[in-house]
Amino acid sequence: MELYNAESFRNRDLLDAVIQKKEETKTKEHEEKQKEHVLHMRRTPEITSRPSSRMSSKQTSLQTEQVSKEQSNVTTESVAKNNVSQTINSLAVLCLAASVVLVLDIYVFLMATSDVPDGGFRNGSLLSSVKQYEDVTEVFTAFSTLVMILSSNCVLVCSMQCFIASKVIKTIDGPERAMKYFRECSSSRLVAVVGFFISFPVFLLTLMLCVVLRMKRTPALTAVVVLICGTMLGLLCMVQNIYHWYDEMSTASRGLPAYKDNNKGSDVSRDLNTLV
Incomplete structure (x- = not known):
C-alpha cells in the first residue's frame, strides 16, 4: 500500500507538471496573440490614413479644377x-x-x-x-x-x-x-x-x-x-x-x-x- 501511494503521488506530480506546462504554453500563445493584435491595431491607422490623405488631396484638386473651370466659363x-x-x-x-x-x-x-x-x-x-x-x-x-x-x-x-x-x-x-x-x-x-x-x-x-x-x-x-x-x-x-x-x-x-x-x-x- 505504501508503494502504491508513492507511485500515485509521483503520477500526480507528473500530471500537474504537464498541466502547468500546457497552461504556460497557452498563456504564452495568448500573450503573443495579444501582442500581434496590438501591433496590428497600431499599424492599421497608418495604412488607413494614407488613402484618406490621398483622397483628400484628390478631392481638393478636383474642387480647384471645378472652381477654375467655372471661373474660365464665366470669363469666356x-x-x-x-x-x-x-x-x-x-x-x-x-x-x-x-x-x-x-x-x-x-x-x-x-x-x-x-x-x-x-x-x-x-x-x-x-x-x-x-x-x-x-x-x-x-x-x-x-x-x-x-x-x-x-x-x-x-x-x-x-x-x-x-x-x-x-x-x-x-x-x-x-x-x-x-x-x-x-x-x-x-x-x-x-x-x-x-x-x-x-x-x-x-x-x-x-x-x-x-x-x-x-x-x-x-x-x-x-x-x-x-x-x-x-x-x-x-x-x-x-x-x-x-x-x-x-x-x-x-x-x-x-x-x-x-x-x-x-x-x-x-x-x-x-x-x-x-x-x-
Missing part, C-alpha cells in the same frame, strides 16, 4: 457677350451710314434724270453736244445704280445679322452661339463692308457727274474741282487706315509688342498732347 461668357455687343453696335452704325448714302444717292439720281427743259441747263454748260450729255448720263446712271446696289446690300446684311444675333443671344449659351454665327457669316459681312467703303467714293463721282449735268460752266467747274479734291482726300484716308490696320494685325499675329521701348514714352506724350 463675359468676353463673348462683350464681343457680341460690340459687333452689333458696329453693324448698327454701318447700317445707318449705308442707309444715309442710299437715300442721298436715290435723291441725286432722281434729280439728275429728271426732264431737262429746252434751253435749260445744257446752255453754257461743260457739255457742248447732245451726244456728250447722253454719254455722261449713261455713266452717271451706271455709277448711281452701283452705289444703290452696294449700299442696299450693306443695309440688308448688317440689319439681318443684328436682328438674328439679338435673337440668338437670348438662348442657352447665347453669347457663344452668337459669336459662332458671326464667324460663320463673316464672308457675307466682309462683302457688305467692302461694298460700303467702295460705294462712298463712287457716290462722290456720281455727285460730280450730277453737277456736270445740271449746272452751268463756272459753278460746275468749281464743284468738280472741290469734289475731286474731296474724293482724293477720302481715298488717301482710306489707304492710311487700311495700311495701319494691316500693320497692327501683322505685328499682333507675330506676337510683337504694341510699342517699342524707345518710342513708348514719346508716343504716350504725343497722345496726351493731341488730346489736350
